[in-house]
Structure formats: structure tokens, C-alpha cells
Amino acid sequence: MSSVSGGPAPAADVRQRRREQHGWYFYDWANSTFYTSVITVFGALYMSTVAAEDARADVARNGPTPCVGPDGTSDYLHDCDIGLFGLTFPAGSLWGYLLAAATVVQVLVLPVTGAIADRSQYKKRILGFFAFLGSAASALLFFVADGRWELGVVLYMVGNIGYGASLVTYYSFLPDIASPDERDDVSSKGWAFGYLGGGVALALQLAFYLGHESFGVSESMAVRICFVSSGVWWALFTLIPLRRLRERQPPHGTEHGVSVVRAGFTELRNTVRHARAFPLTLAFLGAYLVYTDGISTVVAVSAQYGKEELRFDNEVLIATILVIQFVAYVGGVTHGLVARRVGAKKTILGSLVVWMCVLGGAYFIEVGAQLQFYAVAAGIGLVLGGTNALSRSLYSQMIPAGKEAQYYSLYEVGERGTSWLGPLLFAAVGQATGSFRYAIIALLVFFVVGFVLVALIPVRRAIAAAGNPEPSVL
DSSP states (O other): OBOTTSSBOOOSSHHHHHHHHHHHHHHHHHHHHIIIIIIIIIIHHHHHHHHHHHHHHHHHHHOOOSOOOTTSSSOHHHHSEEEETTEEEEGGGHHHHHHHHHHHHHHHHHHHHHHHHHHOSOHHHHHHHHHHHHHHHHHHGGGOOTTOHHHHHHHHHHHHHHHHHHHHHHHTTHHHHSOTTTHHHHHHHHHHHHHHHHHHHHHHHHHHHHTGGGGTOOHHHHHHHHHHHHHHHHHHHHHHHHHHOOOOOOOSOOOOTHHHHHHHHHHHHHHHHHGGGOHHHHHHHHHHHHHHHHHHHHHHHHHHIIIIISOOOHHHHHHHHHHHHHHHHHHHHHHHHHHHHHOHHHHHHHHHHHHHHHHHHHHTOOTTOHHHHHHHHHHHHHHHHHHHHHHHHHHHHTSOTTOHHHHHHHHHHHHHHTTTHHHHHHHHHHHHHSOHHHHHHHTHHHHHHHHHHHHHOOHHHHHHHTTOOOOSOO
16 A cells, blocks of 8 residues: 555554554664663773773783773773774773774665665565664673673674664654654654663663672673673564564565665665755754754763763762653653644754753752752753654655655764764863863754754655655644
8 A cells, every 4th residue: 555655654454553553662662772781881881891801911911011900000991002903092992982983884884774675675574684683792792701802892883783774774664654643653652662661671780780799790790691681682572563563665676685785775876866856854854963963962971971070979870871761751752742732843842942951950060969960860851752753753754755764874874973073072172171061061052053953944845845745733
């Protein structure tokens, strides 16, 4: 069955459509543990430490250097050098370089994945392949110990590819399972459900990690077990969307094997060439890239701001992460309800105003004032999931039918390709002023500029230009 615009349409039967939507939500629930647990918490905590321990062992074998252990006079994470591909750098820098390299790899892989997904009628298989690839890589991080940090580098790369490529395919299902009037609500619920899933998984893992001695395991082993649990969680809950989603995308070609990849490159080249015919869609994508850079930066530097500027210990920072995760569930659902009444564009604009207020509140937090810090964290949670969820659904309305995965690959690649601007501004202002308070308030520029750009975009005209039916409320 085809939609007005010529692409696949959601099921006419309401019960079937709801069944698919509920199954779709579960992939947000499934994959969130990778970003929340594997990347944000335990990866940052563990990888550089393993590399530093390997460097210290190498020092013990080959003679003294400035590398000194935690009880010495030097910081062993920063004074222990490691080498990779002929480059030498401090062990403490490994995590940052690894995340940057993973971003570059995704920029190369995701557009082609999206083109292949759009050209194939087996999107579920592509989703499953990359989801299981990423979950397997996460679980195999269990074996990153005894100085095997190079194995961790490979597995993190593979995990990021699986995560990013599965998201591109997953997002492309949204027009297949929800009508134009349903998409804001469905996208918001999916994003909210994802934060809830990530929060539940992280809470269980942190309870195990913080009480590892009572379970008779070392701190290192506790982290490695958390990696396994994240991989298993991701894989098991992926089975639900794979069972409930249906294939509706008609194939663009009949290629098989290597020819599918070659045809994917051709499809991508044609999409990039023809994208200029949809300037309003690209304008919204540009606006999104501005304010999402601000959002990701706030999340990324919040722990640093809390630790170095506000002098909180790790327990407060971990509790803050959980506050954001669980409040984001409420915020995501609330955004969907508000968008149903006033439309996605107005709700996004209101959400960006709240982000500005949150940054203002963060600037005025007093040193050591935990309740103030938690209040700002709750404010972040209220708008974190909803802003991104409504951006995802509104963007789906502006994509030409049959090109969903490719345009979402541009969405994901663009987000990753510009995600360095916010951290750069934060670091530069912090260095220039000697205060992270000025650095955090400087991030307002992303939300102000994003607000102005979104306000100027005629989204109804953009939807019509893409050949899609307009939702009744926008």
C-alpha cells in the first residue's frame, strides 16, 4: 500500500499500527544502554585506566620513566604514554581520541548504510545485523583486561558502527508505522522509553558496580560484567522490534551481494545531488545541527562542570546522571502531549527557551549546592529527550518518500560531524576566562541561533515541497 506521496504507508488497522509502534519503541529501550552505560559511564571510566596500567607494566619491564602510579608524584593517566599506529600520547587522552576516531568512521559508513537500507526491502534484517553487531562488540569488551586496550579500541569502533547504522535504519521506520498526525507522539514516546530503558539498565549496573565487594568481585571485573550485561540487554530487547515491525519498503533494485553495496553508493550519490531540490529540508537540518550541538555539549560537560567548578564528588555526579535519565522519560512524554495540541515546531521553540533558562540556572549554582545542581539536572531531563524526539519526527515529514534512511544518515552524520564545535567553545572560553561558569553560559549561542533559524523555516512549505501530506497541527 502506498501513501499520498508514493512511499510506503502505515497499516490501516489501528491495532496493527499500535503493535508496530510499541515494538518500535523497544529499540530505543534496547540500544540506550550502549550510549548511557558503555560510552558515557563505564567506557570513560575504564578504557584509559587499562591503557595506563599497560604503560606502567611496560615501564616495569623496560626501565624507569616519568610514569608513576596513583600513590606517586605524577598522574599515571597523563604521565604514562602509550602508542598506536606509530603515534604516542598520554593514556588519559585515549578515550577522547577514540571517540573522535569513531565519529570519523561513522561519517564514512552511515550514509552508505542508509542508501543500502532505502534500496533494499529487508530493512529489518539490516537493523538486526547492526544491532547484534553492536551488542556483540559491547559484550566482548569483557575481554579488555590485562593491558589489552588495543582490543578495546577495535571493539568500541565496531560497537559505534553497529549503534549508528542501526539507528539510521531504525529512524527510517517512523514514516512506515505512524501517520503524519501520529509521528510527534510516537517519536516522543520512543525517545522517552529509551531514556527509561537506559536509566533502568544503568541503575542496576551501578548498584552492582558500587557494591562489587559484597559480590566478591574486583572493581575491574564489575565493569567488565556491566559491559556484558549491556550487550545482552541490547540484543535481547532488539528481538521485540524485529518480531513486530513489518517490511513495507518496495525495493529500488534487484541487486544482491556486493552489487547491493555498489548500488548503495550510486543511490547515495543521486540523493546528495538531488537534495539541493529540497532547500527547506536542508535548512531545518542545519538548524537542528546548531542546537543539537549545544544539547550534546551540555550533556557531555555537565559532569566536568559539576566536578571542577562546583566541587561535587563522583557519587553526586552519578546520581545526577540517573536524575537526567528518569526525568527525561517524563519530559519526552510531555513533549509529545504538548506537540499534539500546539504542533512540533512551536514545542521545539518552547523547548529551546527552556534550554536557555537551564544554562542560566547552571551559571548561578553555588559551589557544593547539591539541590541546585539536581534541579538544573531535572531541567535538562525535561527538555533533553523531547527536543530531540520532536526534531526527529518533524524532520521525517520533510523527507522525500523512499529516501528516509539516507536522509537520516545525513541527520546522524551531520550531528556527529559538528559535535566538536560546542566542546571547543566550552574549552576555549574556560581557558580564556579561567572559569567554567563563563564557559557554560557561552553555550547559549547554540540555542539562541537554533531558535532563530527554526522560527524562520516555513515547515508546512517544506513538507509540501517533499511531496508529503501535512499534519493537521504543526
